[in-house]
Every structure is written in C-alpha cells, then in structure tokens.
Amino acid sequence: MLIDTVTAAPPTPARLGRLAARALREEARHTPKPGLVDRRGGGAHRDMTLPMLLASADALAAPIAACAAAALSMPPGRDLRAVIGGIGRDGEQRMLAATGGVNTHRGALWALGLLAAGLAATGTVAGAARFAAALAALDDPAAGPSGSHGTGVRLRYGAPGAMGEARRGFPHAVRVALPVLRRSGRTDALLASMSRLEDTCLLHRAGPAGLRAVRAGAAAVLRAGGSGTAAGAAAFDRLDRLCRRHRLSPGGSGDALAAAIFLDAVEGLT
Numbered sequence: 016m017l018i019d020t021v022t023a024a025p026p027t028p029a030r031l032g033r034l035a036a037r038a039l040r041e042e043a044r045h046t047p048k049p050g051l052v053d054r055r056g057g058g059a060h061r062d063m064t065l066p067m068l069l070a071s072a073d074a075l076a077a078p079i080a081a082c083a084a085a086a087l088s089m090p091p092g093r094d095l096r097a098v099i100g101g102i103g104r105d106g107e108q109r110m111l112a113a114t115g116g117v118n119t120h121r122g123a124l125w126a127l128g129l130l131a132a133g134l135a136a137t138g139t140v141a142g143a144a145r146f147a148a149a150l151a152a153l154d155d156p157a158a159g160p161s162g163s164h165g166t167g168v169r170l171r172y173g174a175p176g177a178m179g180e181a182r183r184g185f186p187h188a189v190r191v192a193l194p195v196l197r198r199s200g201r202t203d204a205l206l207a208s209m210s211r212l213e214d215t216c217l218l219h220r221a222g223p224a225g226l227r228a229v230r231a232g233a234a235a236v237l238r239a240g241g242s243g244t245a246a247g248a249a250a251f252d253r254l255d256r257l258c259r260r261h262r263l264s265p266g267g268s269g270d271a272l273a274a275a276i277f278l279d280a281v282e283g284l285t
C-alpha cells in the first residue's frame with residue numbers, strides 16, 4: 016500500500032541526508048544478499064568491499080541533503096532540475112573520491128537524491144515518487160555524453176535503466192520493495208525487486224540470459240514462501256551460488272532496497 020498521508024512536518028534536509036546515509040549503510044551490511052557486497056565479502060564485485068560501501072554511504076549524506084534543501088528553496092521545474100543535476104554530479108565525484116574510483120552508489124545517489132527532494136517538498140512517499148518522476152522527466156541542461164554501462168545497455172537492448180525507473184517514480188523501490196520490506200523483511204524485499212527489475216548492471220555483465228536467470232532465481236525463492244522457509248532458503252542458496260559463479264550483480268536492486276529502507280525510516284518518524 017502506498018501511504019499518502021501528510022506528515023506533521025517533513026524531516027529537515029540535514030536529517031534526510033543522515034537517514035539516507037544510514038539506509039545505505041544498513042543495505043550494505045544486510046547479509047546475505049546474492050551477488051552484492053555484504054558482510055561476507057564483495058559478492059560478484061571484485062573491486063568492492065564492505066568498508067568501501069560504508070565510506071561511500073557516508074560521502075552521500077551531504078549531496079542528498081543538498082538535493083532536499085534545493086527542493087525547498089525553489090519550485091519544481093527546469094531550474095531545480097539543473098541545480099539537482101549539478102549536486103548529483105558533484106556527489107558522484109565525492110563517491111568516486113571515497114571509493115578510489117569505483118561506482119558503488121551512482122544509482123543509489125540518483126534514487127535517494129530525487130526521493131529526498133520529493134520528501135522535503137511534499138512530505139509523503141507517494142508525493143515524493145511523483146515529484147521525482149516529474150523532475151527526472153526534465154532534461155538536465157548540463158548533462159554531457161555519458162559512456163556509462165547504463166547507456167551502453169540502453170543502446171544495445173533498449174533497457175530504460177535508472178533513468179526510466181526514475182521517470183516512472185521508482186516503482187521497484189516504492190511499490191515493489193517497500194511493501195515487501197514491511198511485510199516480510201529486507202531479504203525478501205531485495206528478492207522482490209530482483210525478480211522484476213530490468214537491471215542494467217546484470218544486462219551489462221551477462222546480457223538478457225543473465226538477467227533472466229537472476230529474475231527466475233529470485234522468483235523461485237519467493238514462490239517457495241520466501242527466504243524464511245526451508246524450501247525458500249534452499250532456493251536462495253542456489254541463487255547465491257549462481258550469482259557468485261557467474262559474477263551476476265543485481266546492483267539496481269541493491270539501490271531499490273536502500274531506497275525502500277530510506278522511505279520506511281522517513282515514514283516511521285511520523
């Protein structure tokens with residue numbers, strides 16, 4: 016269920032930044048997560064560690080707070096999109112400085128930055144999703160050509176990726192992961208997103224076949240009753256091994272889980 020009640024007062028931008036960084040740390044520490052960095056190690060990522068993700072999370076508190084502050088200081092529209100684009104690019108540099116050049120949280124900064132802006136401006140999760148979608152629909156006037164993996168995958172497979180997800184109001188964070196998080200916990204929330212998201216991280220690494228295998232593996236765990244049942248735990252183990260063996264990373268779903276943890280924490284304040 017999407018809650019659309021107005022909070023007494025939305026948290027301040029600084030608090031939203033702290034809550035977002037905490038959500039990113041909690042997502043990083045949550046264990047086990049197939050293919051993702053967790054307390055056991057780097058999963059499918061040879062160049063990431065848990066301490067690196069924690070440092071990256073802390074580096075993003077300030078830019079996410081700045082996105083929220085910007086949304087309070089001007090009406091939604093092209094000027095705000097331009098300001099938030101600048102904050103986002105600066106935030107990406109901070110992330111890269113904290114990680115020695117590794118893209119740990121580009122998608123997460125994008126999602127949590129836009130959602131924090133929407134929470135500051137509207138005070139509700141549903142309002143934040145609409146606000147984020149409307150801002151993402153506007154072109155970023157300063158965006159240069161991007162050689163990102165997401166761009167490559169969009170050109171090759173037509174996958175809408177992180178941009179498409181934002182333009183739809185982050186449905187995998189808001190409508191898929193968040194309700195499952197509340198009902199069944201973080202592991203199943205991650206799996207719910209993995210079973211449905213067209214993750215450009217998976218497409219880039221393993222093409223449509225890799226994406227299909229991960230989606231099917233996550234769906235199998237949920238069909239078996241979730242990670243908390245014996246049959247679900249066995250299916251989870253198979254998925255975990257598959258991701259490690261073939262270096263399959265559901266990075267976009269890691270971001271969706273972090274966003275859901277963030278939204279849940281903000282709603283919990285009211």
Ligand SMILES: CC(C)(COP(=O)(O)OP(=O)(O)OC[C@H]1O[C@@H](n2cnc3c(N)ncnc32)[C@H](O[C@H]2O[C@H](COP(=O)(O)OP(=O)(O)OP(=O)(O)O)[C@@H](O)[C@H]2O)[C@@H]1O)[C@@H](O)C(=O)NCCC(=O)NCCS
Pocket residue numbers: 060062082099100101102103104106118119120121122123124125126128129155161163164165166175176177178180212213214215216219220264265266267268269270
């Ligand atoms: C719009 C931007 C997000 C840029 O998007 P683009 O797709 O061009 O860029 P990417 O660098 O590919 O980053 C997008 C990240 O989003 C995650 N993601 C993937 N699929 C989806 C999806 N369907 N929906 C939502 N999010 C998705 C994903 O993050 C994870 O992947 C990380 C690692 O990815 P990668 O760099 O490809 O690395 P590896 O596979 O590990 O590479 P090798 O080691 O093999 O080399 C992972 O850890 C997750 O975090 C994608 O990475 C946006 O950034 C933008 O426009 N920014 C400009 C500034 C701005 O306007 N900001 C405003 C708000 S702050």
Ligand SMILES: Nc1ncnc2[nH]cnc12
Pocket residue numbers: 042043048050051052053060063068119120123266267269270
């Ligand atoms: N735990 C994690 N491991 C790798 N990439 C991620 N992106 C977001 N969370 C992640």
